[in-house]
Structure formats: structure tokens, C-alpha cells
Amino acid sequence: MSQAARPLTNAGAPAARPAVETLTSYSAPLEGRRELLRLDFNENTIGPSPLVANALRRFSSEEIAVYPEYDGLREAVVRNLTETGCRAGLQADQVEVFNGVDAAIHAVFQAYGDGGDVLLTTSPTFGYYSPCARMQGMEIEAVPYEGEAFAFPLAAVQAALTRRPPRLLLICNPNNPTGTRLEPETILALAASAPQTLVVVDELYEAFTGDSVLPTADFAATPNLLVLRSLAKTAGLAGLRIGFAIGHADVVDRVSRVTGPYDVNSVAVAAAFAALADQSYVDAYVAEVKRAREWTLVALQEADVRHHCDGGNYLLIWPKQPVQHVEAELRAAGILVRSMAGKALIDGCYRVSIGTTTQMQRFMQAFLPLER
Structure with missing residues (x-):
């Protein structure tokens, strides 16, 4: 249907794509939280490094007036990841910076999800995955965690990968909100078993458990693996929105193509440099x-x-x-x-x-x- 022929909403405005008309926006009750x-x-819960506060105090009027510059930020991420246990050899073109991991998740779905494709994930998990899938008209197969311990449903996920290979497999590790942990070797095996599926590992909480795939991941051997990280949960930059995607350069390039040229603002860039320098x-x-x-x-x-x-x-x-x-x-x-x-x-x-x-x-x- 052409844009001119789209039906009108009840208010008389043009309707959005069908996938959007049936979508409930993801929202969180964030107002009125300060001082609590x-x-x-x-x-x-205590705020970022003093180095971050100092960097923001030094932020100049000129820096506010010009578009953000990202020179050296990916290299700083690589240095930090290498110092904290990432497999040696990671290059700057294997990292992209986003306006928070939410924006990275959205970009993954825009780059790789299409109408009729399948998202395979678990339930319950982070609530933003499903809206992003629905925006693209994807089908969602959410496999429930098992038992009172909320064990990862490995056999069911393996069966789903074999039965109908999904376009995306999204694993939050450890999972929010159940805390379910999955061994890195198991994730790498899942990715190796489904080369046509992009396996996205959301590692926002990895620092509190030590279950990252990055120390052992070989993106040349497993190019369908993408890892998401953030400076929100540990470094205290949730209000500035800084997230990263790490993977094979070709995958990172495709995800980068659907983002804006200046999505990450200059203040966040300055804060990220300072936070990465104070591990x-x-x-x-x-x-x-x-x-x-x-x-x-x-x-x-x-x-x-x-x-x-x-x-x-x-x-x-x-x-x-x-x-x-x-x-x-x-x-x-x-x-x-x-x-x-x-x-x-x-x-x-x-x-x-x-x-x-x-x-x-x-x-x-x-x-x-x-x-x-």
C-alpha cells in the first residue's frame, strides 16, 4: 500500500506501518526518582568516577557548539576490554558506540530483522527485545526458564535452532530479571551450531558474575556472535547513555549502517573516555x-x-x-x-x-x- 493510500487513525492522522499500529511502546516509570x-x-547507586565529574566540569562551550567527535573512543574501548580479560586481537572496527545499549538493540533489529523472521529468546527477560522485534514485523518465540531456579532452557533452545533457524537469538547473560547465568562455552556452542542465526549476547550485568564470552570468543571463527556492553550499570553513566556492540567487523558495520551520524552526544563521549580510564x-x-x-x-x-x-x-x-x-x-x-x-x-x-x-x-x- 502506498503512503498516500494508508488509512487514517481515529484522530485523522495517517496510520503508521501495521506493525507499529499494533505495538505498545516500551516505557518505564522513571519520573520522581531523584533523592530516593x-x-x-x-x-x-553511588555515581560515576571522580574523573567523569572532572571531565564534565571542564567541558567547554565550543564543545557544546560543534558536532560530536569520536576519534579514539573505539580504541579506548578496545584497550579497556583487553585489560579486563577480552581475547587478544580485538580491533577498533569490531566495536561500535551507541546511545545506550537500548539503541544498539534497536539497531540490531533494524539491520537484521524483517517481516516474518523469527526472534528466539527466553521468558521472562529484558522487556525491550519484544517491542524491537514487533517493530520489524518479526515473530517471537520466547522459551520459558525452567523450574524454581529459573534454569536456562538449553534443550528447548537447541531444538528451536534446529527446527526453524531464527534470524536472531538474543540471550541476556546474566538474565534480567531472573539472574540466570549461562556458561560462555555453551553460548559459543549455540552460535557455532546455528551459523545463519545472529546470536546477540546482552552482557550488561556480566561484571557482577564473570560469565562473559569475550575472553574466549573468536569472532573470525564465530562471525555470527555479537556482544553488547554498557557503562550504565557499573561505571554510573546511565544518564548519559553509552553502550557498545562488539563482534565481527562485518556485523558491526551492518548494525552501524542503520544509526544516525551523531547519535552519541559530546558530553557522553567525554564521560566515556574518563570512565574507561578509571577501571x-x-x-x-x-x-x-x-x-x-x-x-x-x-x-x-x-x-x-x-x-x-x-x-x-x-x-x-x-x-x-x-x-x-x-x-x-x-x-x-x-x-x-x-x-x-x-x-x-x-x-x-x-x-x-x-x-x-x-x-x-x-x-x-x-x-x-x-x-x-
């Missing part, structure tokens, strides 16, 4: 989150609270009272958590991001009285 203890969106800050924050995670798990076990925690900087809690009531009471106490109401397999619980030990002690002091 943010345990709802898995962000860094010791990130390491210290991650170590503190791990300590806080262990403290919280002990406290929940001693209080006999039903919970689930595997990987990532978050856990799931099933409260005795309705989730909406607990969420409201915690917000009144200045603490934000995220309800999982309506999500497959985990309806009736809420997700709690893990901050510092002091922050988690504050959370437990507010939460435990609600269990009595």
Missing part, C-alpha cells in the same frame, strides 16, 4: 556490590523471606503482602524497588537492585517490618 534510594533499575573505580564498586549481595542474602535467609538470586546486581523477593502495598510502603520510606507484576513465571514478586552494604541495610530495615 534507587533500587529499581539496576543502576550504579579501578569500577572494580571497587563491583566488589562492594558483591559484598552487599552476600550480606543481603544472609539477611533474607535469616528472616525466612522467599527470594531468588543468581547473577547480576539484583534479586527477586516474594513478599507476604501484596507487591503493590510493599512497593508503596518502601517508596514512602524513600526506597524504590521494581514490581514484576504481569511478568511470566515471576508475577507476585519484585526486583531489588543491589547497592552498597549500607544501602542494603537501609532497605532491610524498611522491608522486614512489612513481613511481620
